[in-house]
Amino acid sequence: MILKTTSLSHKYTSNWAIRDINIEIGQTGVIGLLGSNGAGKSTTMNIICGALHQTSGKVFINGIDLEKEPEAAKKEIGFLPQTPPLYTDLTIDEYLTYCAQLRLMDKRKIKPAMDEAKERCGITHFSSRLIKNLSGGYRQRVGIAQAIIHKPKLVVMDEPTNGLDPNQLIEARKLIREIAQEHTVLLSSHILSEISLLCKEIIMIEAGRIVFSDSMDAFNNYAQASTVLMQMENPPSREELLLVKGVTRVEFLSSKQVRIYFDGDPDITERLIAASMQHDWRLREISFDKGLLDDIFKQLSARSY
Numbered sequence: 210m211i212l213k214t215t216s217l218s219h220k221y222t223s224n225w226a227i228r229d230i231n232i233e234i235g236q237t238g239v240i241g242l243l244g245s246n247g248a249g250k251s252t253t254m255n256i257i258c259g260a261l262h263q264t265s266g267k268v269f270i271n272g273i274d275l276e277k278e279p280e281a282a283k284k285e286i287g288f289l290p291q292t293p294p295l296y297t298d299l300t301i302d303e304y305l306t307y308c309a310q311l312r313l314m315d316k317r318k319i320k321p322a323m324d325e326a327k328e329r330c331g332i333t334h335f336s337s338r339l340i341k342n343l344s345g346g347y348r349q350r351v352g353i354a355q356a357i358i359h360k361p362k363l364v365v366m367d368e369p370t371n372g373l374d375p376n377q378l379i380e381a382r383k384l385i386r387e388i389a390q391e392h393t394v395l396l397s398s399h400i401l402s403e404i405s406l407l408c409k410e411i412i413m414i415e416a417g418r419i420v421f422s423d424s425m426d427a428f429n430n431y432a433q434a435s436t437v438l439m440q441m442e443n444p445p446s447r448e449e450l451l452l453v454k455g456v457t458r459v460e461f462l463s464s465k466q467v468r469i470y471f472d473g474d475p476d477i478t479e480r481l482i483a484a485s486m487q488h489d490w491r492l493r494e495i496s497f498d499k500g501l502l503d504d505i506f507k508q509l510s511a512r513s514y
């Protein structure tokens with residue numbers, strides 16, 4: 210088991226920030242920790258990485274008890290916190306060397322490990338550049354390089370794609386996927402689409418408790434389609450749409466785009482397509498729209514897990 214937590218709970222002051230968090234991860238790949246702001250993602254990650262001491266519960270990294278043998282356990286953890294601890298007045302090489310020393314790496318192994326981490330993160334050409342002169346995307350890569358330099362089994366990334374522009378996002382996702390081929394990556398986000406793009410397993414945390422833990426496929430099945438989105442060149446009136454069997458409510462998002470609420474019968478799309486052909490609505494696009502993340506949170510939080 211690469212990561213195991215048992216009944217992990219934490220109180221900062223009087224309230225529980227997280228309660229009874231049980232996680233078991235045994236394989237490589239990206240595992241997503243999904244939750245809204247304040248759900249307890251950072252608290253959980255900080256404890257797993259030994260940056261925060263839990264009120265109760267246990268953490269095992271590769272079978273090693275983090276509390277009892279912190280040094281040995283931390284050798285198997287790479288951590289990219291929400292704000293990467295970058296020393297901006299150092300060059301990439303100076304910074305990575307410093308990080309490797311902090312991890313108590315064997316002196317002779319530092320240079321080859323650093324070269325490999327830089328290569329994987331695509332920052333070799335900036336080796337002697339000061340970190341303060343790097344763009345946000347490249348700083349993020351340096352953050353990832355420091356998390357993998359000692360080849361840990363588990364790499365923990367707290368909201369690693371936050372604040373990146375669309376191109377940097379694509380690059381960062383690619384890099385994370387590559388890293389996940391050899392390491393187990395536990396990655397947090399409050400954005401469902403980000404998690405669904407990257408993760409095969411998902412752990413959802415809400416108000417400090419795990420409310421869902423399964424494969425992304427199982428999650429997608431659970432998140433039932435709640436509405437249908439239709440784009441038409443020649444849309445009908447609200448009244449006409451309400452005449453289609455199963456349609457319960459119609460919301461015009463623009464003059465040509467409509468959100469259809471329906472009674473839950475998935476054959477609704479066939480009936481809408483048939484009606485469109487019959488009345489020449491000139492349908493351009495039709496798709497199920499999964500519930501908004503907030504709705505899914507509410508549904509999941511409401512059931513006892």
Ligand SMILES: Nc1ncnc2c1ncn2[C@@H]1O[C@H](COP(=O)(O)OP(=O)(O)OP(=O)(O)O)[C@@H](O)[C@H]1O
Nearest residue numbers: 221222226244245246247248249250251252253399
């Ligand atoms: N240092 C602290 N002192 C007191 N309460 C804290 C502290 N850090 C976090 N909390 C509280 O603990 C709860 C969980 O916070 P946490 O930062 O773990 O959530 P999160 O899911 O990571 O949210 P975000 O995405 O906003 O970082 C929240 O209610 C938060 O207000």
